[in-house]
Amino acid sequence: MESARERLTANLWLVVSRFFVIAALGLLVFLGYAERAGAPALNPPRQGVMFVGLYLVLAALALAWFVALHVSERSRTLQLASFVQVTIDLLFITAFALFSNENMVLVFLGIPVVASAGLWGRRGPLFCAGAAIFLLFLLTTFHSALTLLIAPLGVSFSLGYSSYLVDPALLIVGISLALQSAFASQLGRWVSERALLLKTARSHEPVPRAPTQGESVARTRQELIAKNFELEKANEHLATLDRAKSDFVSVATHQLRTPLSGIKWAFDMLQKGNFGPVNPDQWRVLQKGLESTERTIRIVNEILSIDQMEHQTLEYQFSYRDLREIIAASIHDFENQAKTKGVTLIFERPERLPELMLDADKLRMVIDNLLENAIKYTDAGGTVDVCINTEWLNTATPHVEVTVTDSGIGISQAAQEEIFTKFYRAPNARKQEPNGTGIGLYIAKSIVEGHRGTIWFESEEGRGTTFHYTLPVHQELAQAL
Amino acid sequence: MAESKKKVLIVEDDEFLRSLTAKRLEKEGYEVAVAVDGESALVTAKDEKPDLILLDLLLPGVDGFEVLTKLKGSALKSVPVIVFSNLGQKEDMEKARSLGADQFLIKANFTLDDVMEKIKKELS
DSSP states (O other): OOOHHHHHHHHHHHHHHHHHHHHHHHHHHHHHHHHSOOOTTOOTTHHHHHHHHHHHHHHHHHHHHHHHSOGGGOHHHHHHHHHHHHHHHHHHHHHHHHHHTOGGGGGGGHHHHHHHHHHHTTHHHHHHHHHHHHHHHHHHHTHHHHHHHHGGGTOOOOOSSOHHHHHHHHHHHHHHHHHHHHHHHHHHHHHHHHHHHHHHHHTTOOOOOOOOHHHHHHHHHHHHHHHHHHHHHHHHHHHHHHHHHHHHHHHHHHHHHHHHHHHHHHHHHHHTTBTBOOOHHHHHHHHHHHHHHHHHHHHHHHHHHHHHHHTTOOOOOOEEEOHHHHHHHHHHHHHHHHHHHTOEEEEEOOSOOOOEEEOHHHHHHHHHHHHHHHHHTSOTTOEEEEEEEOTTTTSSSOEEEEEEEEOSSOOOHHHHTTTTSTTOOOHHHHHHOSOOOSOHHHHHHHHHHHTTOOEEEEEETTTEEEEEEEEESOOSOOSOO | OOOOOOEEEEEOSOHHHHHHHHHHHHHHTOEEEEESSHHHHHHHHHHHOOSEEEEOSOOSSSOHHHHHHHHHTSTTTTSOEEEEESOOOHHHHHHHHHTTOSEEEEGGGSOHHHHHHHHHHHHO
8 A cells, every 4th residue: 555655756756857848849840840940930949949838948947846845745735736747738739739730630639638637536637638729729819929028038929820720720729628537537536445445355344436526525414414403412412411410419509508608607506505505415416417417518519519519610719828827727626526526636736837829718628528527537546646747848849748647447448449439438348337328539539639739648558647738839820721 | 986887788599508608697797688680680789889799690580690790780880799509510600700700619518617718808
């Protein structure tokens, strides 16, 4: 199988060589004419030389142009070049014929005609026929004007025959060209069919009937239109479903939040004594209720976040904040839970920490999530240790690393691969805490990466887990990612 | 002469949330006015001339956004408005801000004590 490049190069040489064939032809014509006693007004070989010389100049220019082309990439330009060449062929052969009075020369119009059949299929020869006739018409009609133009060069042309006789000649030329076109287009079709036959013979496939150009194009077009319509309908359906889901999610989250606010405020106000003094037992119960409510609210917010994330409507609002404050606030919220369970919460708070460019609300979700998991999956007597590592603050990419270490049930090797997947829950986690949604770590990863940080972990089942995440000090993009 | 109490207008259609909020505001020392829907909100605002408005967004009839627009286009435009809603979509928050809301709080994310802090900050 020859490559496209080889084919193009072959075409290039064909185009170039044709120029020289025509030039040689012209030379022959005029030399031949010069031998005989010719018609009165033509002065060979000077006009002849001029003509051929002009042709050779054009050929040289074309050749230079082709050499400058990177043929392998410019098949389009090669097409244009071939078109130009065919036109020039027509012009010159016609001119040769007319001004040398050698009608035999018109036979050589067959060369551009056949070439055009190879290039453009059936339309090529028709173009040639029409162009040739048109050119002949021009040359005969405007002969006098042309002569005036060329007069300064010291040459003159005159028609060998009077224009009355040229017209029948034109008619004959036209018919012969039409016949040649028909032949050439048929030739073109035979050539392409044969090429197809060869190709299929080589690949041992059954020979399909070569569809006519028109047929196959029309059929493909129909298929494309049908497919396009199908796809548009499918897309519309998906968009509707998607919007319905989004609307459902936003309606659901709103509807859920309202009663949740009621419960939260009621418990909070009760607990703070707004409706009378509260004894320690009552306080504890209310605290449990508050924690449950808070957890539910967090889940509702996470569901909304996921939905927004998937629609890229989650925008980050960065500002310089004290990371220690955010972590401290979260730890404060979880203190009760940890104490009740018998888990020790430790925060290794660095004395000095520059402000980091953060989206505080979203980052709070990450911190809450990791803390909640750590406490949830650690048994009584265990510890959860939150630490901010500042050793990379003075490097080329200043960042901090936060670690959350627990002495809990750990993550098995098998589960580790999937731990960040949406809705995934490790088997041992599911056993310990059946009510989990599995979206926390997915969101945490998304948010950390939204801060251009990275999140990873080390864990051994039964020994404990350490989650790490990095946060750069500055964000190049202060706006929504 | 004692400093006059600041007045807060609560626009909220849920009865329980409204009563809890009103109770908490009174405990904090504010005078409280209430409206249960959008139309009466505008009337009450004009009559009572509050120092701050807590505005819910999903209201029967005239919704919170319209109330906000009308407030900010009236003589009451200098009164700070805290939008207090459970809608959390980004578009809602942006729309509220562009209509002139001074703050946007999601009810479920705060306790009433937090809200008191925010009001105090807004009024100072």
